[in-house]
Amino acid sequence: MNVVELLDVRKHYLLGETRVDALRGISLNIDRGEFLAIAGPSGAGKSTILNLIGCIDTPSEGRVLIDGTEVEHLSDTELTRYRRQKLGFIFQSFNLIPVLNVFENIEFPLLLQRSLSRSEREQTAMHFIEEVGLADRLKNKPNELSGGQRQRVAIARALVTRPLIVLADEPTANLDSETGHRIVDLMRKINELEKTTFIFSTHDEHIMEHARRVIGIRDGAVVGEQRKG
Amino acid sequence: MITLKIALRSLLRRKSRSMTIGLLVAFGTLLLVFGQTFTRSAGIASRDSIIHNFTGDLILYSERSKEKPSPFAFNTPLPNIQEADKVRAYLQGLPEVKAVVPFAQNYALIRVQKNGKPVELPFIFYAIEPANYLEIFRNAEVIQGDFFGVTGAGSAVRPGILISESQNEQYQKNYGVNLAVGEKVTVLGLTDGGSVNAVPSELLGLFNPRYFKNVFNYINYIDIDTYSRLYNFTGVASGSLPESLNQGLAQAAGDEDAIFGLAEDKSFGKLDLATLKSEALSGYTMIAVQLKDHRQVDELIQKVSGAGLGVKGARWDQASGFFARIAAGLQLFIFVATGLIFLIVAFIFTNTLIINIIERTSEIGTMRAIGGEKRFIRGLFMAETLLLNIPFSLLAMIVSLALILAAGRSGLPLPDSISQYLIGGGPLPLLLSAAPFAEALGIVAAVSVLATLYPIRVATAITPLKAMGEKAA
Numbered sequence: 047m048n049v050v051e052l053l054d055v056r057k058h059y060l061l062g063e064t065r066v067d068a069l070r071g072i073s074l075n076i077d078r079g080e081f082l083a084i085a086g087p088s089g090a091g092k093s094t095i096l097n098l099i100g101c102i103d104t105p106s107e108g109r110v111l112i113d114g115t116e117v118e119h120l121s122d123t124e125l126t127r128y129r130r131q132k133l134g135f136i137f138q139s140f141n142l143i144p145v146l147n148v149f150e151n152i153e154f155p156l157l158l159q160r161s162l163s164r165s166e167r168e169q170t171a172m173h174f175i176e177e178v179g180l181a182d183r184l185k186n187k188p189n190e191l192s193g194g195q196r197q198r199v200a201i202a203r204a205l206v207t208r209p210l211i212v213l214a215d216e217p218t219a220n221l222d223s224e225t226g227h228r229i230v231d232l233m234r235k236i237n238e239l240e241k242t243t244f245i246f247s248t249h250d251e252h253i254m255e256h257a258r259r260v261i262g263i264r265d266g267a268v269v270g271e272q273r274k275g
Numbered sequence: 276m277i278t279l280k281i282a283l284r285s286l287l288r289r290k291s292r293s294m295t296i297g298l299l300v301a302f303g304t305l306l307l308v309f310g311q312t313f314t315r316s317a318g319i320a321s322r323d324s325i326i327h328n329f330t331g332d333l334i335l336y337s338e339r340s341k342e343k344p345s346p347f348a349f350n351t352p353l354p355n356i357q358e359a360d361k362v363r364a365y366l367q368g369l370p371e372v373k374a375v376v377p378f379a380q381n382y383a384l385i386r387v388q389k390n391g392k393p394v395e396l397p398f399i400f401y402a403i404e405p406a407n408y409l410e411i412f413r414n415a416e417v418i419q420g421d422f423f424g425v426t427g428a429g430s431a432v433r434p435g436i437l438i439s440e441s442q443n444e445q446y447q448k449n450y451g452v453n454l455a456v457g458e459k460v461t462v463l464g465l466t467d468g469g470s471v472n473a474v475p476s477e478l479l480g481l482f483n484p485r486y487f488k489n490v491f492n493y494i495n496y497i498d499i500d501t502y503s504r505l506y507n508f509t510g511v512a513s514g515s516l517p518e519s520l521n522q523g524l525a526q527a528a529g530d531e532d533a534i535f536g537l538a539e540d541k542s543f544g545k546l547d548l549a550t551l552k553s554e555a556l557s558g559y560t561m562i563a564v565q566l567k568d569h570r571q572v573d574e575l576i577q578k579v580s581g582a583g584l585g586v587k588g589a590r591w592d593q594a595s596g597f598f599a600r601i602a603a604g605l606q607l608f609i610f611v612a613t614g615l616i617f618l619i620v621a622f623i624f625t626n627t628l629i630i631n632i633i634e635r636t637s638e639i640g641t642m643r644a645i646g647g648e649k650r651f652i653r654g655l656f657m658a659e660t661l662l663l664n665i666p667f668s669l670l671a672m673i674v675s676l677a678l679i680l681a682a683g684r685s686g687l688p689l690p691d692s693i694s695q696y697l698i699g700g701g702p703l704p705l706l707l708s709a710a711p712f713a714e715a716l717g718i719v720a721a722v723s724v725l726a727t728l729y730p731i732r733v734a735t736a737i738t739p740l741k742a743m744g745e746k747a748a
Contacts, residue, residue, distance in 0.1 A: 123648055127648075129739075130645070130646025134645075135644050141637055141640075143638060144288070145288055150280070154645070155645050158647055
């Protein structure tokens with residue numbers, strides 16, 4: 047079943063008087079539980095695709111359906127709620143809340159949801175903290191963690207609401223290659239364990255090897271697709 | 276809870292910036308509380324000082340007067356109150372009246388002998404009934420002699436004059452004359468008719484004014500009987516005049532041409548001077564009234580004005596020249612100064628918040644991306660504002676309270692030149708009241724909220740897209 051459908055999606059920006067075509071008619075279906083990489087060089091349009099799927103940007107043309115919902119017609123508040131309930135984000139620069147410790151950063155999306163009791167919240171947060179192996183760093187602030195640890199916090203934060211899709215924009219770009227591999231391994235493990243759909247962008251060929259499906263992007267268009275296993 | 280946690284920790288994370296803003300808010304609050312307490316206290320002290328030194332709660336004056344009464348308008352005395360005794364009796368019958376003190380203000384010359392030659396000295400004065408005057412006004416501190424021989428209520432009065440020590444020093448400086456208590460003088464007055472009256476008198480005492488020295492140093496005293504003789508305040512008793520003349524005078528209503536016209540009117544016949552009787556006139560130009568309750572002043576003015584007594588009333592603040600306006604002006608000045616300071620604080624605060632927001636673009640964008648609605652961002656920045664401003668404001672209030680209590684024991688010392696004009700002199704007793712504290716808290720809260728509105732707009736305009744490309748924690 048498709049959780050993401052992009053139908054002839056185009057996105058263009060104006061840079062001064064110059065029109066920049068970031069996406070030139072992308073059509074793409076992503077199934078539930080996929081572990082998918084969007085690969086391509088810088089400026090190919092990877093992040094733009096993630097932004098559209100993540101409901102933080104809208105297409106200039108075409109349709110974007112997430113879990114069957116056409117999201118470009120939703121209001122700002124509806125989009126925010128939609129993101130809160132259906133999506134998880136892992137950013138290239140980790141983007142943790144600097145004043146919150148590991149536990150609080152991971153608990154934060156649950157507090158925004160307001161759907162769980164305190165004990166349920168704590169239990170859920172602890173489950174994912176253990177999943178990412180940070181149980182001994184609960185009280186540490188982001189600036190007291192290494193890059194790999196921060197990204198693990200970001201992964202736990204993205205997963206804690208048990209979203210339909212986790213979007214990771216170049217999650218290993220700011221990590222050394224060994225840590226990068228570990229992070230992708232972790233994402234893969236959680237994908238298998240939790241059946242969460244992972245969509246990540248990368249231009250690192252070693253990272254692509256971990257993906258079950260790789261979509262190649264160049265100059266805003268799909269230039270190839272590779273399925274594994 | 277999470278909002279407060281993030282807000283508080285964000286403030287602590289930027290300690291020096293938070294401290295700077297907090298201290299500015301504290302300074303503004305201190306100025307507001309202390310300034311309001313100061314001006315309120317000064318306003319009350321000024322009112323009490325004016326009431327007890329030269330106006331009472333109100334001044335009654337002739338309804339013929341075109342000018343408002345001023346205790347310092349010696350060059351243009353007000354018209355006499357024609358039926359001062361009747362007005363006085365009326366007032367004394369009113370339950371709300373505590374004391375009634377009629378007086379007049381005028382100027383004359385004092386002739387003294389120096390080296391066998393006469394010297395004439397300028398002399399501005401209040402003409403008073405000495406014992407009665409002391410019922411309200413106790414500004415004169417006699418340093419030599421006595422206050423017209425008054426020893427208590429209803430005691431006998433010695434006629435004469437009292438001059439201030441400062442006045443005597445001026446006589447010495449300008450005329451080489453140093454008057455001594457007991458010295459015989461002649462008071463010279465120029466009557467309305469153009470003649471000069473000379474009344475022998477005596478210097479009964481020297482005094483120093485306790486309050487408002489800068490004006491009372493030049494105001495002296497004369498007893499009302501001497502004053503009446505000096506300006507011929509003796510008239511023909513209206514009862515001894517033919518009825519037709521009384522009617523004609525009533526119709527003339529003070530118009531000089533009409534009065535002189537009566538002389539041409541043969542129907543009045545001739546007056547028999549032997550049948551005319553003299554009647555003493557007071558010459559009072561003002562009647563100061565002290566009330567049991569200040570708040571009844573307007574009510575009493577209305578009552579007296581409608582009683583057909585030929586007088587109208589002026590409140591203490593209308594009758595005190597520019598003195599009442601000093602406290603009001605100071606209040607306005609402090610209000611404007613505080614307003615400006617809060618405007619500057621609000622401006623700095625707004626700018627600092629915007630800088631904070633720009634620095635936290637990634638954080639805000641991340642919160643929005645992972646599901647934080649705009650109202651969460653609004654709440655976060657409002658919480659930061661209030662968590663910073665309210666405690667610093669409360670701290671400033673505690674400091675203000677301590678200062679007020681410390682000053683309250685002995686009063687706030689002021690430079691004499693300011694104190695004399697503001698409250699008549701001496702330290703200003705600071706009156707503790709809850710109102711300035713409540714007002715300050717309200718103003719700080721309102722200014723904080725207003726100063727946060729624009730930064731909040733900036734913060735909520737940050738899209739989650741921003742979070743994707745920003746460097747962050």
